[in-house]
Amino acid sequence: MYLDSDFPLQSPEVPQSLETCEEINAWLCDKIESLIRSVNSQQAEKILYKNRWETSIEKHRDDIEIISNALIAEAEKRDWCSDYDEFVDKLNGHLHKELTTRYTVYSVEATYTVTISRDVRALSEEDAIEMFNENEGLESQRWSVSDFDDWDQLSIEVQQ
Numbered sequence: 001m002y003l004d005s006d007f008p009l010q011s012p013e014v015p016q017s018l019e020t021c022e023e024i025n026a027w028l029c030d031k032i033e034s035l036i037r038s039v040n041s042q043q044a045e046k047i048l049y050k051n052r053w054e055t056s057i058e059k060h061r062d063d064i065e066i067i068s069n070a071l072i073a074e075a076e077k078r079d080w081c082s083d084y085d086e087f088v089d090k091l092n093g094h095l096h097k098e099l100t101t102r103y104t105v106y107s108v109e110a111t112y113t114v115t116i117s118r119d120v121r122a123l124s125e126e127d128a129i130e131m132f133n134e135n136e137g138l139e140s141q142r143w144s145v146s147d148f149d150d151w152d153q154l155s156i157e158v159q160q
Contacts (some may be wrong), residue, residue, distance in 0.1 A: 061097055068100035074101075 018024045085102055092098040105152035122128035 064097045065100065072100060072102055 014024060014027065018027055071084065071088075075081050081102060088099050088101055092101070118132060120128040120132050123132055
């Protein structure tokens with residue numbers, strides 16, 4: 001059956017028993033719904049595999065962390081720390097997920113003599129020095145650079 005001479009209404013995939021447009025339309029709708037279900041199923045399967053992959057990666061990273069911590073504990077227990085540090089440093093250069101190192105953060109303190117200069121508006125140099133020392137309270141105390149945020153210009157010279 002043909003709509004016109006150049007376009008056959010039936011193709012090799014369409015069952016030959018379908019003769020009317022309504023029958024062919026119903027068959028095509030079923031075919032489309034089946035394809036949609038198949039695509040949805042494949043997408044769901046893809047999401048499932050992606051989640052499994054991500055979970056596997058997370059578990060792998062957690063395992064590496066557990067192994068690293070156990071190795072550090074054993075190295076410290078056996079007093080092999082320098083050997084461990086050297087070995088892990090070399091090994092980490094070849095790993096995608098590095099083993100934990102024994103690096104520790106240390107607070108280090110140093111004492112410096114600091115000269116601070118600031119423009120102070122006063123009648124005399126003596127008055128300026130007195131006003132500076134009284135207002136800023138700089139005599140032998142701990143302070144940070146942020147303590148001077150409101151200054152227009154701050155010049156610090158550190159001498160060792």
